[in-house]
Each structure stands twice: as structure tokens, then as C-alpha cells.
Amino acid sequence: MLLELSTTIAVSCSACGRLSTDEINIFQLSGGTVHQLKCSSCGAKKVSIKRTKKGYIQIDYFCLLCSSIHKKIVSPKKFWHSDRVTPLLCKETGLNLGYFGSTEMIKSELQRQKEELNMMADELGFEDFVNPELMLEVLDYLHDIAAEGRLNCECGSHDINIELFNDRLELRCNNCEAYIDISVKTRDDLTELKKEGRVHLHSLKGKPHNSRDPWINI
């Protein structure tokens, strides 16, 4: 019998938002060692993993969305040998911060997500954006929170349109005049948005901008 002795964790950094992967092998958790994972781009602590006294695996992960630490305890079998990817969720918002699973499974999960984003980019015609990759990530995030019911308007409506511009996007309520501008220039814009964990449109008096760019309805 061949034992798979390593597991890969892919999780977003709570400080800079970047998703990166780390491979952990079973020996790194031996003898009560706490194994720390740090962000490869900013150095912030992301995850700590240890074995509990009863032999379970405890994963503590810093959360980008609610700025706290969430804890997940799983059996060694689930950690080292699961046949599917296990999500690491924010317990406040229910949104996904990352996954763990075999290196192969994590690779194909990330590949699948990338393909989804690329398809969206093709459909929308993305050459015009200042930072196309970031625009996609912002859209992906907005889709996620919309699916969770965390994108809504003061008037109670969830029927929100997105209008894309080259370095920002505008969300507008289909039911009232409310709209909000979201800057999409730097990675900080996305980090800020994720820290909010939701988007709430306020009914402001004022004229919406002219529509020039593609609209998508989420």
C-alpha cells in the first residue's frame, strides 16, 4: 500500500489577499510541533497546524473577512487521505477562504477556478481594463457574495446590475436609484472589499452615469 504523506493547503492571505499554496508532510507535524504557514508575498501568518493530544489535526487560519482566527479540527484520515477537497470557510460569513486536500486535487481545483475566470474574461472582452486579472477577481468575489445574499440594496432589492469601466465598476440597483462605485486599480481595492464582507447600496440622490461598457446581471 502506498501512503500519501502530504497535503496541500491553498488559502488566501488575511493581510494581502493573495492565494498561495503550501505542501505539508506528515513528519512536519510529529512530536507536537506547531507548523506555521506564512504568506509568500507579504510574510503575514496565514495558518498554523498541529496535532491535538487525541491525534486529530487542528487547523487555525487567519480570516481576511472578519479579521479573526477560525479553527477546524479534522481526523488524520480526512487531513491526509481525503478523496475530496475540504473547504476552509469563514465562520462569520460562510464564504470560502481556501481548501486543503491532495496536491493533485488542489491543483485541479485551482485550475478549474482559473478556467472559469478566463471564460468570463472572454465573454466580457477584457482588453480594455487597467488590471484585467484584478477585475476578474473582483467580479468573482461579487458573484460569491451575491450568491450568499450579501450584495443588496437599502431598498431591500437583490436585483443589482454591474457596469464595468476600465479601472472601476459600478453597482446599481434595478429597483431604485441607488448605486456604488468600486475602484479596481490595485490589489488593496480587493482586500478592502473583502474585509467588508458585503456590499450594501445606499439610495443616494444623484444621477447615475451613462452606460458605455458591458453590463452583466448577477
Ligand SMILES: [Zn+2]
Ligand atoms: Zn500576504
Ligand SMILES: [Zn+2]
Ligand atoms: Zn471569518
Ligand SMILES: [Zn+2]
Ligand atoms: Zn434599491
